[in-house]
Amino acid sequence: MTFFEKEMRKLFQQGLTFSETTFAGRVCYGKLDEDIRVRMEFATEGVADHYSALKMTMLNRKEGPIDSLLLRFSEVLGRKQTTNPNFREGISPHIWKNGNDFAWYVYQPTAADYKTLADAVGSYTSMFQGEDLTQGMDSMTL
16 A cells, blocks of 8 residues: 555544545545546645645546645644744645655644545535536526
8 A cells, every 4th residue: 555545544544434435645635426537636736845735636536627626734834833943934844855755844633634634625526516507507597
């Protein structure tokens, strides 16, 4: 099991659920309904080997991508205080590659942090579950 898979599994330990879940390397796929799937992966934001977000892509298995979201740890979790004197102002959580190993840099998320991330992922994916996406659009008034 890769580091990234272990980290994603921690989200599922905090209440995130998909009816079917498959892990492949750094990516997790989940089934939301008969046609809609989610692809979730740790993502960089322009800095190599500096994973500071979760990227989620909603996929229609017949038609392709529907939507995507970059869930930045800094926005969801905020700056975190550490006992490390080099980071007196706190640090934005991220994963980094040190040699051949991946690890959280300075700050290790708590169970509450994983719960916050799991809730954010769940809120986003719930918008795509269970109903025909076009059904509600017909009755909307703008």
